[in-house]
Amino acid sequence: MERIVIVGAGHAGMQLADSLRQEGFTGAVTVLGDEPGLPYQRPPLSKDYLAPGTTPAPLPLRGETFFTDRDIEYRSDSTVTALDPATRTITLHDGTTMEYTDLVLATGARNRTLDATCGRPAGVHYLKSLTDAKRLHAELASARRVVVVGAGFIGLEFAAAARARGLEVTVLEFAPRVMARALSAPMSAYFEQAHTTAGIDLKLGEGIASFEHNGVYVTAAVGTSGTAYPADLVLVGVGVVPNTELAAAAGLTVDNGVAVDDYLRTSHENIWAIGDCASFPNAHTGTRTRLEAVQNATDQAATLAKTLTGAPTPYGELPWFWSIQGKHKLQIAGIAGTPDHTVQRGDPATGKFSLFCFHQGTLTAVESVNSPADHLAARRILTHQMALTPEQAADPAFNLKAYSTQPSLI
Amino acid sequence: MSTITYHQSDGTARTLTVEDGTTVMRAAVTAGVPGIVGECGGQAMCATCHVYVRDEHLGQLPDISDDEEEMLDCATAPRDPLRSRLGCQIPIDATSDGLAVDVPESQV
Numbered sequence: 001m002e003r004i005v006i007v008g009a010g011h012a013g014m015q016l017a018d019s020l021r022q023e024g025f026t027g028a029v030t031v032l033g034d035e036p037g038l039p040y041q042r043p044p045l046s047k048d049y050l051a052p053g054t055t056p057a058p059l060p061l062r063g064e065t066f067f068t069d070r071d072i073e074y075r076s077d078s079t080v081t082a083l084d085p086a087t088r089t090i091t092l093h094d095g096t097t098m099e100y101t102d103l104v105l106a107t108g109a110r111n112r113t114l115d116a117t118c119g120r121p122a123g124v125h126y127l128k129s130l131t132d133a134k135r136l137h138a139e140l141a142s143a144r145r146v147v148v149v150g151a152g153f154i155g156l157e158f159a160a161a162a163r164a165r166g167l168e169v170t171v172l173e174f175a176p177r178v179m180a181r182a183l184s185a186p187m188s189a190y191f192e193q194a195h196t197t198a199g200i201d202l203k204l205g206e207g208i209a210s211f212e213h214n215g216v217y218v219t220a221a222v223g224t225s226g227t228a229y230p231a232d233l234v235l236v237g238v239g240v241v242p243n244t245e246l247a248a249a250a251g252l253t254v255d256n257g258v259a260v261d262d263y264l265r266t267s268h269e270n271i272w273a274i275g276d277c278a279s280f281p282n283a284h285t286g287t288r289t290r291l292e293a294v295q296n297a298t299d300q301a302a303t304l305a306k307t308l309t310g311a312p313t314p315y316g317e318l319p320w321f322w323s324i325q326g327k328h329k330l331q332i333a334g335i336a337g338t339p340d341h342t343v344q345r346g347d348p349a350t351g352k353f354s355l356f357c358f359h360q361g362t363l364t365a366v367e368s369v370n371s372p373a374d375h376l377a378a379r380r381i382l383t384h385q386m387a388l389t390p391e392q393a394a395d396p397a398f399n400l401k402a403y404s405t406q407p408s409l410i
Numbered sequence: 411m412s413t414i415t416y417h418q419s420d421g422t423a424r425t426l427t428v429e430d431g432t433t434v435m436r437a438a439v440t441a442g443v444p445g446i447v448g449e450c451g452g453q454a455m456c457a458t459c460h461v462y463v464r465d466e467h468l469g470q471l472p473d474i475s476d477d478e479e480e481m482l483d484c485a486t487a488p489r490d491p492l493r494s495r496l497g498c499q500i501p502i503d504a505t506s507d508g509l510a511v512d513v514p515e516s517q518v
Contacts, residue, residue, distance in 0.1 A: 044451040059451055063442015294449070324453055329477070331455065372455055372477065376484045401484075 002027030004308060005090060005098060007080050007246070008106030009033025010042065012275030012297035014061045016104060019305030021070045030073040030098065035129060037076060038064070043294060045133040046154050047324045050161040055137055058130050083250040085268045102308060105247055105258055105266070105273040106301070109240035109292060114149070114208060121213035124234040127154055136235070143167055143233035147221040149208045151178035153323045155237035156191070159200050160326035162233075169200045170229045172221065174207035182321065184336050184357050187367045190348055194328055203229075208236075240292060242277045255279050257290035262314035264304045272308075274300040283316040284382075285335050295320045318383045320375075327351070331375035334365035334382045343390045345400075346371060354378070356393040363388050377404035412506040416443045416461075419515045428502055434511060435459035435497035445513040452498035454478050458518055459497035460485040461511040468492060470505050487514030 004020060006013045009031050017031050033039055040058035049056055067074045075092075082091040083103070091097050111126040125136055136158075144167060148159045151173035163169045171178075177188040178195075196202055207224035211234065220228040242257040253259040253267035257279030264272050264280065275297035282289035299317040306313040321332040328351070339357035346353030354368040354375070366378035377400040381388050392398045414437060415425045428437040438446035438459070447458035454477040463471065474482070478499045482489050497511070 041451050048452065059436060059448070060440050063440060066442055069442070298449075322450060322453075322455055324455075329453065329455055370477070371480075372457075373480045373484050376457075 002101045003030065003099065004028070004102045004104065005030045005032065005100040006104045006106055007032050007090070008108055008275070008277075009035070009039040009061075009074070009076075010106065010108050010275065010297065011061065011294050012108070012301045013104070013106035014039050015298040015301035016106065016274065016305055017070070017072050018062065018066075019302045020308065021072070023305045023309040023311075025305070025309050027101070028073065029071075030075070031067075032078040032080060032092070033074070033076050034079045035076065035131075037130075038062075038074075040130055042128075043322075045130065046127055046157040047161065049133050050137060050140065050158065052141075052165055055134060058133075080246055083246050083271075085250055085252075085271060088270065101270065103271045104304065105271065105277055106275045106297075107243035107246065107258075107277045109242045109276040111236070112239045112241050114236055114238065118208060118210050119213070121211055121218040122216050123213075123218035123232060124211060124236065126236050127158065128240075136233075139233055140165060140167075145231050145233070146170070147172065147229050147231035147234045148237065149221065149234065150237040150239070151175075151202070151204075152237055152239060153179065153182065155235065156195065156325045157323060158235045158237065159195065160198065160324075160328075162235075163195075163198055163200050164326060170203060170221075170231075171195070171200055172203050172206045172208055172223055172229070174205070174224070176205055178202070178204070182332065183367060184339055184342050184355055184365075186342055186344075187330075187355050187369075190369065191325065191328065191330075195325070198326055203227075240276070242279075242290060244277060247271075247273070247277075255288060259288070262316075263307050263312060264300055264315055272304055274304055280315060282319075282335075283314075284318060285337065289335075291319055293319060293321050318379060320379055327370075329370050329372070331368045331372060332365060333368075333375055333378040334363075336365035336367070339364060341390060343394045345374065345393055345396070356388070356390065358390055363393070373401060377401050380404040412502050412504075413508060414502065414506065415508075415510040416446070417464075417510065417512045418445060419513065430503050430506075432502045433498050434461060434495075434500040434502065434509070437502065438497060443513070445515075445517060446497055447517050448498060449518075450498075454481055454496055454499055457481040457485040457496065460487055460514055460517060461495055461497045461500075462490050462493040462514065463495055463500075464510040464512065465493070467509050470509075471495065471500060475499065485514075486516050486518060 039061040079093040148171045212220040247258040258273035279290040336357040341358040343356040352370040357365040368375040417423045449458040450456035
């Protein structure tokens with residue numbers, strides 16, 4: 001009998017298991033997760049989950065009877081230690097082996113960690129797993145001064161949540177602007193002002209050098225400028241690295257992630273990779289890309305399920321992202337790259353607006369703040385490559401939603 | 411504790427007994443009620459937990475926020491001017507017992 005083994009029980013792995021059954025796959029499906037308990041949604045861990053009060057329950061990725069209803073085997077606490085493509089066998093941490101007909105790597109990414117020279121006294125945290133979030137939630141209750149290292153999505157989501165709890169918050173960012181990897185420069189500037197107005201002390205161009213401590217607990221974060229920022233709790237959010245070790249050890253091609261082709265196949269037939277761990281040919285940018293996003297994970301999973309059930313389908317969905325930082329809900333459709341022209345729709349002073357990013361006259365991405373209707377219209381416009389002009393985008397009288405849903409253009 | 415009933419477009423229904431403090435979306439996702447996705451994790455940002463609240467319960471719901479208003483206009487299934495809500499914006503509390511909603515045929 002066919003057996004598809006999925007390594008990883010995050011958004012990608014779980015969606016694949018779900019979609020395989022939806023597509024009518026009748027063979028065996030095994031999902032291996034390396035964390036305890038049932039699979040859960042990660043995005044709320046840096047948002048809702050950090051609000052004051054009793055420790056909230058995680059939001060599950062699927063209902064409690066998902067696995068039994070669909071005859072899917074799920075193993076928690078399971079780490080895959082070896083992969084042998086020649087015999088189509090994997091080995092688990094406890095020595096058990098498992099054979100597969102197809103193997104899917106949905107191993108995700110892990111937090112990039114600071115240099116060991118920084119030290120890591122108690123009170124210095126990273127945030128990725130439910131275990132991390134529980135620990136942070138507990139320590140936030142008694143924290144007073146928080147330093148966040150890194151002004152990316154996770155760092156700023158956490159900073160906003162900590163500030164909303166009334167804590168003193170300082171954010172250190174090595175780069176000259178916040179979320180530089182994800183946003184256009186004008187949108188970075190908007191968020192810098194918004195967080196500063198909310199009372200967050202933002203230090204741009206300031207990296208982390210080391211931590212001071214009292215023997216056990218952190219007492220300050222020392223920046224690369226030499227300034228010491230007092231802290232009783234530190235969150236480090238300096239990006240992630242893809243979990244590619246299993247693939248590399250098995251001889252698969254790794255290129256900033258497990259390298260896959262348009263069909264999400266690795267360099268070895270019968271082995272596939274999806275989600276945060278995979279680097280794929282991105283139809284929207286024309287470059288090899290690895291994305292850390294729920295959309296990318298779930299859409300790649302749904303696409304691969306078609307290929308694995310006899311309908312080979314290349315992956316080409318539009319990337320989109322979201323982040324919630326205090327009262328600012330940021331949604332991004334597409335990948336801006338380095339736009340040569342941005343057009344504003346709406347008024348930033350109202351806290352609701354969008355930036356339309358153009359490159360050589362073509363719309364490449366739309367960044368929206370508290371404007372979900374703009375975002376959803378932008379997703380349709382970008383997906384169908386409609387010829388929206390900068391003038392139309394900027395015109396408040398231009399009906400974006402109606403334009404994006406014109407049947408003749410879709 | 412409240413009982414919440416989710417009616418599907420094929421005529422089937424499922425009744426859940428849920429704790430106060432959750433939402434119509436969270437309770438459904440936790441129990442695996444089909445047709446309620448909750449893609450954004452309950453932030454009123456994706457409109458994949460759109461439900462139609464049955465008439466007799468409309469009076470007991472919180473007001474619609476600006477965010478929810480905008481998202482309901484973008485939901486995949488047509489918006490009902492009175493009954494459409496996002497499940498993530500309906501908290502379950504002491505007044506919720508007996509709440510009944512219809513799940514649209516499509517969310518995405």
